[in-house]
Amino acid sequence: MRLVFFGAPGSGKGTQAARLREHFGIAHISTGDLLRAEVAAGSPLGQQAKAVMDAGQLVSDGIVLGMLEARLARPDTAQGFILDGYPRNLAQAEALDGLLARLGQPLDAVVKFEVPDAVILERCEIRYAAEGRADDHPETVRKRLAVYAEQTAPIAGFYRSRGRLVVVDGVGPVDEVFQRIVAALPRR
Ligand code: AMP
Numbered sequence: 151m152r153l154v155f156f157g158a159p160g161s162g163k164g165t166q167a168a169r170l171r172e173h174f175g176i177a178h179i180s181t182g183d184l185l186r187a188e189v190a191a192g193s194p195l196g197q198q199a200k201a202v203m204d205a206g207q208l209v210s211d212g213i214v215l216g217m218l219e220a221r222l223a224r225p226d227t228a229q230g231f232i233l234d235g236y237p238r239n240l241a242q243a244e245a246l247d248g249l250l251a252r253l254g255q256p257l258d259a260v261v262k263f264e265v266p267d268a269v270i271l272e273r274c275e276i277r278y279a280a281e282g283r284a285d286d287h288p289e290t291v292r293k294r295l296a297v298y299a300e301q302t303a304p305i306a307g308f309y310r311s312r313g314r315l316v317v318v319d320g321v322g323p324v325d326e327v328f329q330r331i332v333a334a335l336p337r338r
Contacts, residue, residue, distance in 0.1 A: 151176055151230040151335070152255055154237070154246075154309075156302060157263025159285075159294045160273040162320045162327060166263075167234040169328050176230035181238075184217050185209060204284045206293035208238055208301065215245050222253065230258075239301040243308045259335055260309040263320035267295055 151174050155163040164180060171178040185203060188196030195217070199209045218236055221227075237243040250256055265273075271291060278286035285294065309315040316334045320327055 152250070152257050153230070153232045153335075154257060154260040155232055155234045155263065156237075156260065156305060157320060158265060158267070158270050158298045159291060160270045160277065161263035161265040162324070163234045163263055165324055166328060166331060167232045169324075170232055170331065173332070174230065176232060177224070177226045178232050178234060179218070179221050179227075179236070180234040181214050181218060181236040182234075184221060185214075188217075204290070206285050206290040206297060208297060211239070211241050211245065214238075214242070215249070218246075219249060222249070237302075237305055240304055240308060243305045257314055259316045260305075260314045261331060261334070262306055262315060262317045264317060265320040269321055270295065 153170070153176075155167055157163050164182075167178045167180065170176070185196070185199050189200045189203070190196070195213060199213065202209050214236065218233075222231070233246075237246050271288065274286045274291040275288060277283065278288070284290065306315055306317075316331075318327065318330050318334055
C-alpha cells in the first residue's frame, strides 16, 4: 500500500500515519521528521533548512526531493509507505509522479485530512506547550496555514483528476478518524 497523507499542520497526519504504519506494516516517511533530524544533527542541509522551517515556510523542492529519494531507497519501503508531509506543492506532486513512475511504484491513494482552522490552531497550541516546536507558535501556525492554503491545498485537484483522492474528516477521536481512513482506502 502506497499512500500520501496531506492536510494542514496539526491535522493529524503524523498521528494517523503512525497507526497505519502498524496496521499495514509499511514505512512512515515524514519529510518534516527527516528535516528535523538534519537540523538536530547540525548537518549542512539542516543548517540551511532551519531558518526556513522556523519561519513556517517551505524548504526548497530540490533539497526535500533528494532526501525523500534516499529514504525511499531503504528496504523497509518494500511493502509500501505513507508519505506524511510530501508533496507540499504542485511541483513536488509532479516530481513525485516522475520518481514513483521510475521506481514502478505508483500511489494507491492520496488522503486529504479536513480539519477547520480553529481546531488546527487549538491543536498546535497544545503541541507547542508539550513539545516546544518553534513552528507551532500561534503566529507561525497562521503563516503555515496560509502556505498550506496557497501552495499545498491545490494538490487536491491534481490527485482528484487522477482518481486517487480520498477526503477524510479529521475531527474527532483518533480511533474514529483511523477507522474512517481504513474504510475510505481502496481495497487491494
Ligand atoms: P511538518 O512536520 O510536516 O509540519 O513539517 C515541518 C516543516 O518542515 C514545514 O513547515 C516545512 O518548513 C518543512 N517541510 C516538511 N515537508 C516539506 C516539504 N515536502 N517541502 C518543503 N518543506 C517541507
